[in-house]
Amino acid sequence: MNGKQTAGIVATLLLFLVSTQAAADQAALSKKLVLEINEKVIPAYQAGKPLTMLKALSPLMARIPEDRVEAVDSLLAEHQAPTLGELLVDARVSLVQQGFAKDAPRAHYREVLLTSTAMKDRIETVLAEKEAHPALAADAETPESFEDYDDLFWKIHVLEQQLANMTRIGDYAQKMTTSTRVNRKRLTEKQLAVLDFDFGPLQQGLKSLGETLQARSTELRIERIRFAIDTIRKSDDFKQKLLAALIIDLDGNHLQKMENADEELVAQVKQTRKSFSRLVKKSRLLHSGLHWWMRGRYGRGPEGAGLLKSEQALRSPQALFGLYMPVTTPTPTDPSDRSARPIPEVDRRHHYIWLYEYRQIGDRKVETHSVSQSTRTLTSKTTMSRFY
């Protein structure tokens, strides 16, 4: 028997053993439980519906003691789903982040034990990022270009968002553990420790890190203003001077609103704006024009599959201005590439706008909903979470 044959036999044996073990594990679960997981939990997970999934799974926790968790994990693995703990944590965290935490079902104490530790771990992971974050690390490099500053501010923004999310998760986890209904005498010491965990110090850590980040962000803005003033005065590169003008304009406004702002720097900003007023004006026109263009290109309205603003837009400036915009700066895809999700969703608005019919013949209002065009049908959706 050669090496290949031996390896094959060993692999088959291992697979057999694993399958046998999995089957044995699942045999420990009741048929009803297995059915509910297969028919309600898995489909909701696969459809990306955390609330539906949680409503199906959370009540089942009463029937899943600690020694059955592995069996459930094995069943979930057959559907390429995460472990029980991860499913529950991800679903609850998702609802917290979307502001739907109050709609989530009340957690059984077994679920609390399983999930609160995972939530604590996630908060601690974010807090640990402080040491290596490029804006906060002890050996952080000084940015040398506007692009470097942009990159750094983006990373600060990402961490700020993470801190905000973790704060919400910490609040939620604390409420979950303190409101759990359980006979404490039935719990082990380890379980009691999890239930009694105080998220307060972690919340304080998050708040403190947020303040540190804010202070560092302000420092960087001031550094960037100085860099911009230097660039606009000395550089021969018009592009760099244009960027510098924009920074002086925007960050200069922030500077003037700051308490205890360096008066000398404020005076320098004013003087530079005056000396390079034409450049500042061009910078404003360029960036404002491009900003409006981005809204026209990537913005979605609340009606007409994103192509229309509401009727309120005809009466209200807020409704006229408001659009759903992508959270991250989009990169458009090639419309001829059908394998890619289209970005923006409509390659040309004029391909579709003619469809919207508000006129009628006769007294019956008939709405035309059919979509007929040469390029593609709109089947994809863009997730946007900011409306401004």
Next chain:
Amino acid sequence: MVQRLVGFLEYSNAISELELLIKSSSKKELEAMDELVMEHDEYTVYSDLADKKYRRQKESEGTDDEPSKSARRGLRWVIALARVELGSMLAAFTNTPRPFEAVRPTKFAAEQFEELLLDGVRAHVQALENDPGLKQVFRTGVSPTNNRGLSYSRRLVLVRAMSRAAMNDTLAELTPQQERNLGKTKRRLDEVQAGLIAMIQESLGTYRTTSMTSYSDTFVGACGSLLRAESRELEAGTATRTRINETERTRSSSSSTSRPRTRSAGR
């Protein structure tokens, strides 16, 4: 309605700011700004959307490594796209007589504007040729329960305005072949529009002869803009009367008292 279109306010403001910028900037400054815009992926505009040959080639290549040949970058393309979209909205939803001329660019983005305009005409024409919905409209006509003819008529208004603007010799030069093709396309579009207008008029006539006369103002108002535009164009000499192909009007109406005159509308 035009105010409700996403992009109308936005592209209007974008053009207003960027045109002011162009007027106040030197050639060197404009080139630098053009380069700045080129460096950002989000401002990429894809053209040749109607070019099937390009799409087939792209599919056969099956590679993502090379940058797409139809990916256009730069301030000129940004401005051109805004103008084409804005012109389309004006054409489709307002009575602006020459909507694309109203948003006509300066020399800075003229070539790009022309390319996107021509591409737009081709895309719409290809779509109309392959659209079973349009054929269905000619089979079933328009009625209180079927407004699709109005939507298609709006589309024809839009595309005809695009093709008219593309043929305007104050913009970038067209080759003789391009001019011939455009002329042929425009004539065909005029015919289809004439058929739709005739169908709408017949529908108006049909319902006017029933007891629903109390709705006559609504009927006229519903299609008044189209009919008024048509009269305007005929008076201005920018529209001509043609016979339409009888087979396009297969819907019979027993209550119709007279056959409406067939004419192509300039709008």
